[in-house]
Amino acid sequence: MASPAPTSQQLVANPLLGGLQELASGVDALYLSARPVLPAHFVARLGDARAWAGDLRRSAPCQIGELWFGATPHGWGKYRFCLDHPIARLGFSESRHLPSVRIQPRSEFLHAAGPEGVVAALRELLEPELGPLRFSVSRLDLFVDVQGWSLAFGDAHRFVCRADARRTYEVGGKLTGFQFGSRKSKGICARIYDKSAEVETKGTTWWHDVWGERYVEGRRALRVEFELQRQALTEFGIDTPGQSLEALGDLWRYATEEWLTYRSPTSDRTRARWPVAPEWQCVQRASLRHRAVGLARLRESRRRSSITRLLPGLNGYLVSLAALLGVEDIDDTLCAVGHHLHSYEVVSRVPFAERVVRRRAEIELR
Numbered sequence: 001m002a003s004p005a006p007t008s009q010q011l012v013a014n015p016l017l018g019g020l021q022e023l024a025s026g027v028d029a030l031y032l033s034a035r036p037v038l039p040a041h042f043v044a045r046l047g048d049a050r051a052w053a054g055d056l057r058r059s060a061p062c063q064i065g066e067l068w069f070g071a072t073p074h075g076w077g078k079y080r081f082c083l084d085h086p087i088a089r090l091g092f093s094e095s096r097h098l099p100s101v102r103i104q105p106r107s108e109f110l111h112a113a114g115p116e117g118v119v120a121a122l123r124e125l126l127e128p129e130l131g132p133l134r135f136s137v138s139r140l141d142l143f144v145d146v147q148g149w150s151l152a153f154g155d156a157h158r159f160v161c162r163a164d165a166r167r168t169y170e171v172g173g174k175l176t177g178f179q180f181g182s183r184k185s186k187g188i189c190a191r192i193y194d195k196s197a198e199v200e201t202k203g204t205t206w207w208h209d210v211w212g213e214r215y216v217e218g219r220r221a222l223r224v225e226f227e228l229q230r231q232a233l234t235e236f237g238i239d240t241p242g243q244s245l246e247a248l249g250d251l252w253r254y255a256t257e258e259w260l261t262y263r264s265p266t267s268d269r270t271r272a273r274w275p276v277a278p279e280w281q282c283v284q285r286a287s288l289r290h291r292a293v294g295l296a297r298l299r300e301s302r303r304r305s306s307i308t309r310l311l312p313g314l315n316g317y318l319v320s321l322a323a324l325l326g327v328e329d330i331d332d333t334l335c336a337v338g339h340h341l342h343s344y345e346v347v348s349r350v351p352f353a354e355r356v357v358r359r360r361a362e363i364e365l366r
Contacts (some may be wrong), residue, residue, distance in 0.1 A: 026290030
């Protein structure tokens, strides 16, 4: 007879069963703002790019430094100008009531270069255009990804939180996560969810490179994540990126020891007096050692992931074409595709190579 699956408590307590394995931890979001006076020639360049995007009804190229961003035909919230690139989304405004620069580094770039590397790269990119910048942090997300912790609907009452707002998420009757607190509070909110399922759904398989050999295929990776917005950071006396990174340990301790905890039930009616569960003790001990994987490695991982997502659709189209042409094997089908694509070049008057160049530029501007 097969042995029963170990409980989450056994996985934590019994080192022979591996314990709760930390896959990665650190910073997953570092939103920045700055208040330089935007030079007139820079604003004019942004205006031209936005107008061009409006005419094209899609992103238009706009160069900053050595990078080409995609200028959108619309703004970003209250920001009139919005530029997108795989490293970050940038917003610019001439309003006196807003920071003139808003920056949202991409999670992929953050894990490729590390928080310090991201800040340094943004300075190198923007300061030649805008002059010396003093960055402020408007949002900071801290996280730990673990394997070996199985959460169920019935575990919701074991969480003790300072925030009243709570949500439970499910798909097809299966628990996918919990949320504590609300973004509307402008303070702290937390999310605990199945990160491995999100990776498969979104196709962000580059996370496997971040997790490395610690990740066990087929075993759920659970994320514990805290989002600290501007108001919460101000209460801690934090403003700049340097202050944020120096305070990571203190912020994590407050978030996991005072703001939110997961308890082991006892007969005591006051849940706050229940002992902290072994799983949560492991969460509290997260290393927060942000391991920069490298941009080239994550770009290659993203390329492989994109190809994998395209294959089912491509296979379906080729199978349909093969059936219409009366061929059966792959080689004959590909030969036939080449002939028809050449014919379509003549009819459409757009060379296939030109389409490839356009699409490559669009991909690079995402």
